[in-house]
Amino acid sequence: MALKRIIPCLDVRDGRTVKGVQFSGMRDAGDPVELATRYAREGADELVLLDISAGAENRVARCELVERVAAALDIPFTVGGGVRSLEDAVAVLESGADKVAVNSAALRDPSLLGRIAARYGQQCVVLAVDARVDQTGSRNVYAAGASTPTNWSLERWVMQAEQEGAGEILYTAIDRDGTRSGFDLEGLQAVRLATNLPVIASGGAGTLQHFADALSLGQADAVLAASLFHFAEVSIQELRQFLRNQNIRTR
Amino acid sequence: MNIVIIDYGVGNRTSVRHAFERLGVATGLSADPDRIRSADAVVLPGVGSAGPAQAALKAQGLDAVITGLQQPVLGICLGMQLLADYLEEDDAPGLGILNGSVIHLQRWASHGSLPPEKAATAGARIPHMGWAPLNAVDADGFTDPLLQGIVPGDAVYFAHSYALQDVQHALALTRHGDLLFPSVVRIRNFWGCQFHPEKSSLVGARVLSNFLAIVQNKK
Numbered sequence: 001m002a003l004k005r006i007i008p009c010l011d012v013r014d015g016r017t018v019k020g021v022q023f024s025g026m027r028d029a030g031d032p033v034e035l036a037t038r039y040a041r042e043g044a045d046e047l048v049l050l051d052i053s054a055g056a057e058n059r060v061a062r063c064e065l066v067e068r069v070a071a072a073l074d075i076p077f078t079v080g081g082g083v084r085s086l087e088d089a090v091a092v093l094e095s096g097a098d099k100v101a102v103n104s105a106a107l108r109d110p111s112l113l114g115r116i117a118a119r120y121g122q123q124c125v126v127l128a129v130d131a132r133v134d135q136t137g138s139r140n141v142y143a144a145g146a147s148t149p150t151n152w153s154l155e156r157w158v159m160q161a162e163q164e165g166a167g168e169i170l171y172t173a174i175d176r177d178g179t180r181s182g183f184d185l186e187g188l189q190a191v192r193l194a195t196n197l198p199v200i201a202s203g204g205a206g207t208l209q210h211f212a213d214a215l216s217l218g219q220a221d222a223v224l225a226a227s228l229f230h231f232a233e234v235s236i237q238e239l240r241q242f243l244r245n246q247n248i249r250t251r
Numbered sequence: 252m253n254i255v256i257i258d259y260g261v262g263n264r265t266s267v268r269h270a271f272e273r274l275g276v277a278t279g280l281s282a283d284p285d286r287i288r289s290a291d292a293v294v295l296p297g298v299g300s301a302g303p304a305q306a307a308l309k310a311q312g313l314d315a316v317i318t319g320l321q322q323p324v325l326g327i328c329l330g331m332q333l334l335a336d337y338l339e340e341d342d343a344p345g346l347g348i349l350n351g352s353v354i355h356l357q358r359w360a361s362h363g364s365l366p367p368e369k370a371a372t373a374g375a376r377i378p379h380m381g382w383a384p385l386n387a388v389d390a391d392g393f394t395d396p397l398l399q400g401i402v403p404g405d406a407v408y409f410a411h412s413y414a415l416q417d418v419q420h421a422l423a424l425t426r427h428g429d430l431l432f433p434s435v436v437r438i439r440n441f442w443g444c445q446f447h448p449e450k451s452s453l454v455g456a457r458v459l460s461n462f463l464a465i466v467q468n469k470k
Contacts (some may be wrong), residue, residue, distance in 0.1 A: 001383035002427070003406060040452070045382055046408075071269050076408055076450045096265045098410070098450060100299075121299050121329070123378040123410040167378045200374040221376060245341075251382040251406045 004215050004250050005045040005222035006236055007200060008034025008229040010035055012081075013053040015065060017230065035230065036195070037072045042236045043207055044051060045251055048101070048200075048224060050128075052145070053079035053194040059088065063095040070096025078170075080128050081091055089116045093124060101170055103128040104143040107157075110164045116163030126200075129157060129168035131187065132174040146174045154187060155194040162195045169195060170224070177200060178227065188218030200224050206232065208242040208243065215248050252466060254278040255290035257317070257330075259307040263298040263449065267327065268448035274460050284316045292322050297329025301413070302341025304329055318346050323465050324441045328411060331436065331443030334465070335415050345449075348441050349406040351417025359416065359430055375428030382406040383446075385423040385434055395422045396468075397434065397442050397461050407434070407444075407451040407458075414445060 010017045010032050017032050036047055051062050059082075066079055079092045080101025089100045089112075091094060106113050106127060116125045129138040130146045131154040139154035152160075158169050171191050173184030183201045191199050198221040200212040205225035214220045228234045240250050254271065258280045271278045274441045278294070279286065287293055295317065297304060301407055308314045317324070317386035328335050332353040335345040356377050356409055387403040409425070414432035418424065425445070436443040442462070448455035 002376070002379060002383050003380050070266060071272070074270065074273065074409070074445070074450065074452050074456060094270065095263070096267065098263070098447075115449065118300060120301070120411060123380060124298060167410075168380055195378055198378070198380045221381065 002198070002221065003045075004248055005200075006043075006211075006239055007046045007222050007224040008035075008039045008044050008236070009048040009050060009202070009224050009226040011226060012049060012051050012065065015061065016120060018052070019182055024147055030230065033068045033072055036077070039077050039229065039236065041044060042113050044236055046075055046222070047073065047077040047229070049077060049079050049097075050101070051079070053081075059091060063091050063238055066092055066095035066097050078126050079198055080126065080170075086112065086115050086119075090119070093102075099124050099125040099126050100170070101128040103130065106164075106166075107143045107152070108140070108205065111161060113161055114165035117167065122167035124200040125166050125172055126168045126170050127158065128170045128172070129154065129161075130172045130174050139190065141169070142174060146177075150189050155190050158191050158197075159194045162197055164186055166197060168198045168200065170200040170202055176204025180202060180228070182206060182210045183214040183223070185213060185218040185222070188214060188220050192219045198222065211239055212246045212248060215243065252276060252290070252463065252470070254292045254294065254466070255287050255292075256280050256294045256296055256462075257313065258282045258311060258339075259311065261303065263327070263447070264296045266447075266449045266454050267294060270456070272457055274456060274463065276463060283313050284312060287313070287316055288320070290322060291316070292462070293320055293324045294359060295324065295326040295330035295333065297327060297331070297333065301328055301329065301332065301343040304333060304408050305338070305341075305343040305345070308333070314346055318348060322438060323462065323469065324421065325462050326441070326443040328445060328447055328450070331445055332413060332415065332435075332448070334441060335417075337345045339415070346429055348353045348440055349415065349443065350419050351415050353413045354420060355413050356425055356427060356430060356432075357433040365385060375430075377410040378410060379427045380410050382408055383393040383427065385424050385425060388418075388421050388424060393423065395435075395437055396434060397437065397458060397463050398422060399464075400457055403452060405454045407448070407454050410433075411445060
């Protein structure tokens with residue numbers, strides 16, 4: 001049985017790590033390659049690198065960064081942000097990323113997931129999904145950096161994505177992002193019930209207990225956080241020890 | 252030391268290359284039969300789908316080259332699976348070096364000899380993604396040179412939906428749900444890892460440096 005994973009996330013813009021609150025108001029958090037290697041040394045199980053500057057013109061710069069991270073890292077890493085086409089995914093994977101995360105582009109054309117999977121295998125394809133609770137209490141999927149609502153409910157979209165060829169779900173609760181108010185446990189359970197894929201919880205980490213809750217109550221397979229790790233408020237070792245004391249098995 | 256990574260268009264060849272570089276060893280990337288045959292050791296990497304991978308090997312005549320190799324060979328993930336008789340994914344024939352079939356984790360029940368109640372993944376997620384322990388096959392722990400210094404329980408990184416069913420050549424086993432699949436195999440000069448040593452931090456680096464030591468000792 002796979003052990004539960006701890007995944008630091010680097011949001012990168014113009015070659016620097018940044019972090020905002022609810023998708024805006026960015027703060028500089030340092031050099032991505034430096035942070036990535038620090039996390040690997042400190043025992044991160046995996047790394048996610050989201051390029052939030054990602055315009056089409058940015059593809060070359062992104063690949064250079066991916067190559068530098070790949071050369072330095074001895075743990076798996078996922079790259080996402082602005083992956084719009086099979087060509088973008090190929091560029092990222094050929095630069096040395098182990099997995100590629102697709103979000104808005106899959107909403108525009110769900111077959112993109114299957115086309116990447118056919119070439120690199122399902123385990124290379126991460127569906128990143130951003131959702132928030134609407135007035136009726138159901139979770140609505142948003143596109144384009146959480147700015148544009150779609151017609152998809154969270155549950156229906158992850159089911160569809162699994163059929164299309166996604167191999168893992170990275171679920172971010174938009175309203176929790178950067179707020180440190182805890183992960184969206186109900187949303188995580190809903191994703192868990194809707195698919196058989198591994199689920200990464202994102203958005204809302206604030207305390208050690210929040211991580212434990214996402215892994216036990218939320219039944220997530222992995223927990224992701226950014227600023228909490230960048231600004232050294234929580235160390236990976238400390239988190240691992242805390243989870244161990246709660247009988248949650250990690251590496 | 253002349254180590255060749257077989258270049259047949261699969262995903263993780265760069266990562267494997269980087270991993271050897273971190274150990275201070277430069278590798279060559281090649282699909283040239285003569286370069287592969289004359290290497291001190293050969294690595295068959297693999298991230299991708301079985302059908303296209305097998306077709307790419309065959310198209311370049313590398314299937315026959317690989318089966319004829321006498322030097323140490325290390326297959327990684329799909330590269331290990333390709334050493335088997337048969338790959339259920341894409342209904343692809345393997346190289347026939349390892350006995351057994353590579354079957355989707357969810358369909359182990361309908362293949363082979365496992366009773367159905369033992370062959371369910373019991374709610375385990377598929378793909379099998381993440382870190383999981385290597386377990387020894389017998390009470391002596393790990394005795395093969397590839398696993399020198401590795402302790403049963405050490406965790407390594409997996410990312411796969413298919414696994415070899417036959418345990419005959421297993422050096423280590425790993426559990427997913429109720430399934431116990433071979434995570435490291437060996438037959439003669441062929442070793443295989445279902446996990447990714449190039450992505451398994453210090454434990455993975457140890458496996459790769461053990462492989463280099465095997466090559467060094469043979470020289």
